[in-house]
Each structure stands twice: as C-alpha cells, then as structure tokens.
Amino acid sequence: MKKINFYSGPAILPEEVLQQAKEAITDFAGTGLSILEVSHRSKEFVKVMEDARAMVKEIMALKDDREVLFLQGGGSSQFYMVPMNLLNENETAEYFDTGQWAHGAMEEAKNFGYVHVACSSEKTKYDHIPTEYSVSDSSKYLHLTSNNTVFGTQFHWWPEVKCPTVVDMSSDVFSRQMDFNRFDLIYAGAQKNMGAAGTTVVVVNKNILGTVNRKIPKMLDYRAHIKGESMINTPSAFAVYVSYLTLQWVKKQGLQAIEERNVRKANKLYAAIDCSTLFKGTVAHADRSLMNVCFNIPSGNLPGQDGANINSTEEKFIAFAAKFGIVGIKGYRTVGGFRASIYNAMPESGVDVLIEAMKEFERTQA
Amino acid sequence: MKKINFYSGPAILPEEVLQQAKEAITDFAGTGLSILEVSHRSKEFVKVMEDARAMVKEIMALKDDREVLFLQGGGSSQFYMVPMNLLNENETAEYFDTGQWAHGAMEEAKNFGYVHVACSSEKTKYDHIPTEYSVSDSSKYLHLTSNNTVFGTQFHWWPEVKCPTVVDMSSDVFSRQMDFNRFDLIYAGAQKNMGAAGTTVVVVNKNILGTVNRKIPKMLDYRAHIKGESMINTPSAFAVYVSYLTLQWVKKQGLQAIEERNVRKANKLYAAIDCSTLFKGTVAHADRSLMNVCFNIPSGNLPGQDGANINSTEEKFIAFAAKFGIVGIKGYRTVGGFRASIYNAMPESGVDVLIEAMKEFERTQA
Numbered sequence: 001m002k003k004i005n006f007y008s009g010p011a012i013l014p015e016e017v018l019q020q021a022k023e024a025i026t027d028f029a030g031t032g033l034s035i036l037e038v039s040h041r042s043k044e045f046v047k048v049m050e051d052a053r054a055m056v057k058e059i060m061a062l063k064d065d066r067e068v069l070f071l072q073g074g075g076s077s078q079f080y081m082v083p084m085n086l087l088n089e090n091e092t093a094e095y096f097d098t099g100q101w102a103h104g105a106m107e108e109a110k111n112f113g114y115v116h117v118a119c120s121s122e123k124t125k126y127d128h129i130p131t132e133y134s135v136s137d138s139s140k141y142l143h144l145t146s147n148n149t150v151f152g153t154q155f156h157w158w159p160e161v162k163c164p165t166v167v168d169m170s171s172d173v174f175s176r177q178m179d180f181n182r183f184d185l186i187y188a189g190a191q192k193n194m195g196a197a198g199t200t201v202v203v204v205n206k207n208i209l210g211t212v213n214r215k216i217p218k219m220l221d222y223r224a225h226i227k228g229e230s231m232i233n234t235p236s237a238f239a240v241y242v243s244y245l246t247l248q249w250v251k252k253q254g255l256q257a258i259e260e261r262n263v264r265k266a267n268k269l270y271a272a273i274d275c276s277t278l279f280k281g282t283v284a285h286a287d288r289s290l291m292n293v294c295f296n297i298p299s300g301n302l303p304g305q306d307g308a309n310i311n312s313t314e315e316k317f318i319a320f321a322a323k324f325g326i327v328g329i330k331g332y333r334t335v336g337g338f339r340a341s342i343y344n345a346m347p348e349s350g351v352d353v354l355i356e357a358m359k360e361f362e363r364t365q366a
Numbered sequence: 367m368k369k370i371n372f373y374s375g376p377a378i379l380p381e382e383v384l385q386q387a388k389e390a391i392t393d394f395a396g397t398g399l400s401i402l403e404v405s406h407r408s409k410e411f412v413k414v415m416e417d418a419r420a421m422v423k424e425i426m427a428l429k430d431d432r433e434v435l436f437l438q439g440g441g442s443s444q445f446y447m448v449p450m451n452l453l454n455e456n457e458t459a460e461y462f463d464t465g466q467w468a469h470g471a472m473e474e475a476k477n478f479g480y481v482h483v484a485c486s487s488e489k490t491k492y493d494h495i496p497t498e499y500s501v502s503d504s505s506k507y508l509h510l511t512s513n514n515t516v517f518g519t520q521f522h523w524w525p526e527v528k529c530p531t532v533v534d535m536s537s538d539v540f541s542r543q544m545d546f547n548r549f550d551l552i553y554a555g556a557q558k559n560m561g562a563a564g565t566t567v568v569v570v571n572k573n574i575l576g577t578v579n580r581k582i583p584k585m586l587d588y589r590a591h592i593k594g595e596s597m598i599n600t601p602s603a604f605a606v607y608v609s610y611l612t613l614q615w616v617k618k619q620g621l622q623a624i625e626e627r628n629v630r631k632a633n634k635l636y637a638a639i640d641c642s643t644l645f646k647g648t649v650a651h652a653d654r655s656l657m658n659v660c661f662n663i664p665s666g667n668l669p670g671q672d673g674a675n676i677n678s679t680e681e682k683f684i685a686f687a688a689k690f691g692i693v694g695i696k697g698y699r700t701v702g703g704f705r706a707s708i709y710n711a712m713p714e715s716g717v718d719v720l721i722e723a724m725k726e727f728e729r730t731q732a
Contacts, residue, residue: 003398007405010603018400022391025384032369034384036562036608039373039694072438072564073585076599080583111581191600196402198438198564198602215477217446219439233442234557236564236602237376242402328405 004350007328008149008292008341009171009192017195017245017345024241035241040234048237048244049230055247056201059255060180069202069222069230070240075170075189078200079105082143082166082185083112085222088212091140094118094163096133099126099148100334105168106143112214118142118159126151128284137162141184141208147172149192150332152294152339153287158182164208172291173201174250175344176259184208190239192291193344195246198239250344258344265342265351266290272355277301278362282337296337314338317361324357370716373694374515374658374707375537375558383561383611383711390607401607406600414603415596418610422567425617426546435568435588435596436606441536441555444566445471448509448532448551449478451588454578457506460484460529462499465492465514466700471534472509478580484508484525492517494650503528507550507574513538515558516698518660518705519653524548530574538657539567540616541710542625550574556605558657559710561612564605616710624710631708631717632656638721643667644728648703662703680704683727690723 005012028035029044038045053068062068071077082105087093091113095106097120109115119133126148135142141164147154149171159165164184173188180186184205191197202222209223218224224232250258270288273281273295280301282294297317299310314337318330331337340354371378394401395410404411419434428434437443448471453459457479461472463486475481485499492514501508507530513520515537525531530550539554546552550571557563568588575589584590590598616624636654639647639661646667648660663683665676680703684696697703706720 001398005399005403007403007408009600010403010405013400013403018391018402021402022388025388025391032367033371033693034379036384036387037371037373037376037379039376040563041699042373072440072443072602074438074599077438077585080585084583108583108585111583189600191603196604197406197600198605217450217474217477219443219446219474233440234375234555234563236438236605237557238562238604239564239602327399333407 001325003327004325004353005328006326006340006342006346006350006354008332008339009189010197011192011341011343012345013195013242013246014249014345017242017249020245021238021242035238038237040231040237045237046231048241049235052240052244052247053230055244055251056203059174059247059251060203062203063181065206066181067204067206067226069204069225070199070235070243071202071225071230072199072236074197074200075101075168075187076104078168078187078202079108080111081220081222082141082187083109084214084216084220085209085212086166086185087113087140088214089113092116092136092138094135094139094142094161096130096142096144096159097122098129098153099145100150100332101168101170102143102145102148105145109143113140126153127282129153129155129287133159135159135161135163139163141166144168147289147291149292149341150335151283152289152292153283154289154291156287164205172289174255174258175262175291177255190243192341194250195243196239198236199243201243261348262290262342262344265346265348266293268348269293269340269342269351269355272358276358276362279338279358291341291343293340293342294331294335294337296331316365320361320365321354321357324353326354326357329354367691369693370691370719371694372692372706372708372712372716372720374698374705375555376563377558377707377709378711379561379608379612380615380711383608383615386611387604387608401604404603406597406603411603412597414607414610415601418606418613419596421610421613421617422569425540425613425621426569428569429547431572432547433570433572433592435570435591436565436601436609437568437591437596438565438602440563440566441467441534441553442470444534444553444568445474446477447586447588448507448553449475450580450582450586451575451578452532452551453479453506454580455479458482458502458504460501460505460508460527462496462508462510462525463488464495464519465511466516466698467534467536468509468511468514471511475509479506492519493648495519495521495653499525501525501527501529505529507532510534513655513657515658515707516701517649518655518658519649520655520657522653530571538655540621540624541628541657543621556609556612558707560616561609562605564602565609567609627714628656628708628710631712631714632659634714635659635706635708635717635721638724642724642728645704645724657707657709659706659708660697660701660703662697677702682731686727686731687720687723690719692720692723695720
C-alpha cells in the first residue's frame with residue numbers, strides 16, 4: 001500500500017523531485033558521475049548553487065539588497081548565528097515567545113546581548129499567537145517564528161515595528177504568498193517545504209550586517225558567506241541539489257496555486273476535526289497552522305473513560321490509521337495527541353484519506 | 367566511457383554505496399518512504415545514526431571515553447569549534463602550520479586564545495612536514511592536519527607531546543591503520559574517504575571537555591551533542607546515511623587491506639612520476655601523501671619552452687587525459703599543476719589508467 005507521509009520533518013517531497021534526485025545519484029547533469037562525488041567547484045555544481053540562490057530570489061521577488069545563502073547546521077544554528085551577527089552585548093533584541101523553537105531561539109540570543117520578551121503564550125502551552133506585544137523602536141531586531149511546528153500555530157498577520165524583523169520560516173517557507181521584503185532576515189531549514197535535511201536557506205538584507213563588534217568565526221559570518229557565494233567551504237551538496245529541484249517544482253506552480261491548495265487542504269481537515277465529536281483541535285482558531293494540524297481526543301469526548309484510556313484510544317487511532325497507509329501523525333514527544341503535517345508536497349487526496357480514517361474510526365472504534 | 371574520478375572532494379565513492387544510496391531515495395529500510403522524507407526520530411533512522419557511530423568506534427578500536435558525533439558544517443566548522451570548546455582566552459594552543467587548511471584552522475583559533483606556531487613549512491610552499499618543532503608541555507592542545515589535501519603531504523609519524531592532540535583527518539580518515547586513541551579529538555569532513563558532503567565526524571575524548579569558561583551556543587557545544595546522541599536537531603540525514611553505508615564498506619574490508627591497497631596505488635603512481643622525464647612530484651619524498659598525489663610539468667623538463675607554454679602543456683595533458691575518462695586532476699586553484707586524489711574508493715585499475723595516460727602523453731605529445 002502507498003504510504004501517506006504526515007511527518008513533521010524531514011517530510012514529504014514531491015514525487016518528481018525524488019525521481020530526479022535518485023537519477024542524480026548515479027548520473028548528475030550528464031557528467032556520468034554521481035552528484036555525491038562531483039567537486040563542488042565543477043561547473044555543473046556551481047550552476048546548481050547559482051540557480052538555487054537565484055530561484056529563491058525570484059520566487060520571493062526579493063529586492064537587490066537581499067542575499068540568499070545555503071548554509072549548514074539547520075534552523076537551530078541560526079538561533080545563535082542571528083544574534084552573533086546582529087546583536088552587540090549592550091543591545092536588546094525582541095522575541096515573540098510563541099512556541100518551542102521560538103523559545104529556543106530566544107534562549108540562545110541571551111548569550112550575546114539583552115533579550116526582551118515582546119509577548120509569550122507559554123503559560124497556555126503555546127495554544128495561540130498573542131496579539132498584544134511590546135516592541136521598543138530602538139531594539140536591534142525582532143525575532144518571529146512564522147509557523148510553530150510543534151503546537152500548530154501560525155502567524156496570519158505581522159507585527160508592525162520599526163526595528164528590523166527576523167523570521168524563522170523553517171516550517172512554512174514557500175507555502176503561501178507574502179511580501180518577503182518586509183523582513184530583513186529569513187531563515188528556514190530545508191527539510192519541510194524546500195527539500196531534504198542538511199541545508200538551511202538564509203535570506204538577508206545586506207544593510208543590517210556589519211554593526212557588531214565581536215570577532216565572528218569566518219564560517220559563522222554572513223558577510224563571509226555572501227562574499228564566498230555560499231561556497232566558502234564544501235556545501236552540503238546533495239541537500240542543496242534537492243532544494244534546487246524542489247525550488248523548480250515550487251516555481252513551476254507558483255506560490256498562489258500552492259497557497260490555494262494549502263488553504264483547501266487545511267480547511268478541509270480542520271472542518272472534519274470541528275465536526276467530530278471525538279477529535280478536537282488544540283489551538284486558537286484564528287492562529288491555526290496551514291502546515292501542522294494539531295488535534296487530540298479530549299477525555300470529555302469519551303464519556304466514562306479516564307486519562308489512561310485516552311492514551312490507549314489515541315494509540316489505537318494511530319494503529320487504525322496505519323491501515324490506511326497513514327504514517328507520522330503522532331504528536332510531538334512532549335505534547336502528545338496527533339499532528340498531521342500537510343506541507344506543500346502533500347496532495348489533497350492524502351488529506352482526504354486521513355479524514356476518511358478519522359470518520360471511520362469515530363464510527364466504528366470509539 | 368566510464369569516468370575515472372580523481373576529484374579531491376567531494377570524491378569517488380564505492381559503487382555499491384552509490385547503488386544502496388540510490389535505492390534509499392525511494393525506499394529506505396523497507397519503510398516504503400524515501401530516506402529524504404523519513405523523520406530523523408523514526409526507529410529506522412535512529413538505527414542508522416546509532417550504527418554509524420558504533421561502526422566508527424569499532425573500526426577505530428576506540429576506548430570507552432571516546433564519543434562519536436556526526437555534525438554539520440564541514441571540517442572548516444571544526445576550525446572554530448575546537449578552540450571554542452577547548453581553549454580559554456589566557457591559554458595557548460599549538461598549531462603545526464603545514465598547509466592551507468592547517469593554516470586556516472590556526473587563524474580561527476586566534477579568535478579564542480593564544481596560538482603558538484609549533485612549526486611551519488609555509489616559506490617553502492608547504493612542500494614538506496617539518497620534523498623540528500617546539501610544543502610546550504603546558505599548552506592546551508596541539509593541532510595537526512594529518513593529510514594536506516591541497517599540497518599533497520601527509521604525516522607518516524606523530525609528534526610526541528604531553529598535551530592533548532587534535533587532528534583534522536578530513537582527507538585521510540580510514541585510509542590506514544593507526545592507534546586512534548593517541549589523539550584526543552579527531553575530526554573529518556565526510557566527503558573524501560567516508561561519504562558525501564554534508565556531515566563531519568568528530569571523535570572526542572570526553573575527559574578534555576568542560577574546561578572553558580565562555581558561554582558556548584548549544585549547537586556548538588560538543589557536550590550537548592554527546593548528551594543528545596548526535597541528534598539535538600535534525601541531522602544531515604542523507605549524508606549520515608551515505609557515511610553509514612561507506613563505513614559498512616570500510617568495515618567489511620578492514621583498515622589493513624585498505625591501507626595495503628592505498629600504499630600499492632600511491633607507490634605505483636609516484637614511481638611513474640619519478641621515472642618520467644616530463645612530470646615531477648612537488649613535495650618531499652618522505653612526506654608524500656597516499657591520498658593526494660601532486661605533480662606538475664616543470665619548465666626545465668620542456669627544453670626551449672617558456673612558462674606560458676608550460677601552462678598550455680599542462681592544459682593539454684588535462685584534455686589528453688580526459689580521453690581516457692580521467693576527470694578531476696587539475697591542481698588546486700592557488701597551486702596549479704596536477705593533483706590526483708586516490709582515496710579508498712579509487713581502484714588500482716583507475717591509477718593504472720592515469721599512469722598509461724601519462725606515459726602515452728610523454729611519448730607522443732610532449
């Protein structure tokens with residue numbers, strides 16, 4: 001049976017990307033060599049890197065002062081690279097504390113300067129994005145996490161602030177249209193909507209760099225990577241290649257069509273959850289993520305059963321869904337419940353199967 | 367025609383590794399999913415990471431206090447991670463300045479503490495490994511680069527010192543037998559002898575950690591990675607998988623057999639260079655690398671021709687060799703001449719073809 005992949009990342013990729021990637025393992029760009037064994041200085045790979053950077057610029061319609069880099073270390077490495085490159089010890093950065101990774105990014109920034117928590121939804125287990133926040137005009141930057149992969153919330157509006165805005169888009173980059181130029185630094189680990197694990201895209205406004213007075217190791221200095229055209233050392237070549245293929249796929253469809261499909265998929269799945277008397281969504285409606293749909297089986301929905309049975313009912317649904325080919329819907333390890341990640345590459349038919357499994361389970365098993 | 371890949375890195379991989387990697391792009395470990403889209407927390411991928419770490423420990427016959435990590439960022443990221451984790455501002459680290467990357471590592475260390483140049487061959491364009499050196503017993507560590515990829519020299523002996531020794535083995539790891547426990551930290555970018563670009567193996571003696579007083583970002587702290595079993599964030603999963611496959615290949619043959627073949631290959635190629643009246647080796651015989659064989663066409667070997675013609679003769683040989691399927695023998699961009707990288711996966715027959723091309727060129731073209 002064909003598997004339907006709801007993993008939160010590494011996550012589902014378009015079938016044509018997988019086929020092209022597979023082909024390149026033994027013959028890359030007609031070289032007769034594997035993409036894994038070709039020099040990153042070969043003209044064939046240099047073109048991949050150049051085209052990947054150019055496609056990001058084109059798809060995001062970026063202004064000329066924006067530079068695109070493919071770095072290593074995952075989104076988590078940007079948690080410290082951002083303050084290392086932008087924040088002096090006596091300066092303050094603003095953080096929206098809206099989820100696990102937003103919080104992690106904030107903690108790392110404390111090693112480099114002052115951190116001000118502009119707002120936090122930690123007390124309610126990150127079940128919403130606060131609309132009340134305080135950001136000082138004089139702060140060095142504001143950091144946001146556009147989509148909260150763990151809890152399933154997403155920004156559907158943007159704070160109006162005077163300082164530069166930095167956004168971690170790891171789990172929703174290229175999933176919807178927006179004015180990408182309103183942000184001064186965007187970063188995203190590739191392994192959700194733009195490829196395989198092992199590379200992270202960074203889009204940075206050159207004008208915000210060069211204002212910190214600490215010594216920055218060359219490999220951690222955005223300016224060095226810009227000067228070296230994202231190749232100051234051997235890049236994570238295959239991961240960049242998979243992003244290159246995925247970007248071609250994104251470009252071909254356009255962000256408008258991708259967004260429309262993502263909205264249809266999410267609306268359909270949230271509607272099924274809202275109609276259910278068994279399953280329940282876990283976050284504020286206004287902030288529901290189009291990418292990671294989190295839900296559970298609340299104890300009240302199983303009359304007469306206690307918490308222990310809830311857990312076993314949730315386990316039972318995961319096993320039941322597996323019979324439909326569904327994998328990866330177990331909620332994040334610290335959260336529990338279910339999380340269906342429905343990134344760009346998830347077809348509508350995949351969501352339909354999940355909805356069918358939920359209805360069938362509710363009708364026959366619960 | 368079958369290509370023979372002499373690239374210095376990313377570099378030739380065993381054919382069976384490529385085939386297994388290719389298969390996993392559409393079906394990884396019987397999951398019915400791609401290795402590119404499977405969660406790094408899935409039991410299948412966790413096993414890959416665990417087995418890869420265990421195989422490094424087994425092949426190197428490491429003591430219990432050694433920990434194995436697969437990190438991102440390439441060998442170049444270890445240039446700063448080593449001093450960040452080991453060297454306080456008031457302490458001194460010793461560096462053998464024996465090549466381009468050794469020098470680069472040294473420069474990065476200066477951001478963190480004092481650096482003492484134990485010896486240097488920079489003045490003679492890194493054509494040898496100095497045997498005279500001065501290392502203080504009280505220094506925090508000594509840093510060596512076991513094989514100099516750019517210039518083609520290699521340590522065939524080890525300095526006897528009292529302080530911990532750190533070795534960059536990026537271009538010769540698993541190419542020969544040695545007592546790996548004599549070193550306290552070993553690192554190696556995977557893309558030469560142990561897989562594809564995108565992951566770097568680090569072997570560290572736990573006992574040397576925890577003595578610096580600076581704040582270290584979590585992602586740059588060896589102790590955090592040890593505690594997180596090399597998965598504190600999403601690893602470069604596919605690159606780790608290719609290393610896992612390559613390690614299986616290495617283990618199956620054993621380091622003794624691999625070393626014997628590498629010695630045969632190198633001896634054969636150096637002998638051909640030494641017998642030639644056209645080509646000439648560029649480094650001290652005692653320090654010749656088993657991995658990167660550097661040679662050129664000195665002006666004296668083309669009587670009556672000037673420097674400009676040397677360059678064109680070298681270009682001519684590269685084009686001539688291409689007719690034999692030979693790729694990647696152009697010397698490093700700042701060095702010129704030729705460099706044939708004959709890593710573990712290069713068969714003896716590949717070296718034979720190169721020797722044949724050299725002889726044929728000398729006989730008919732020069």
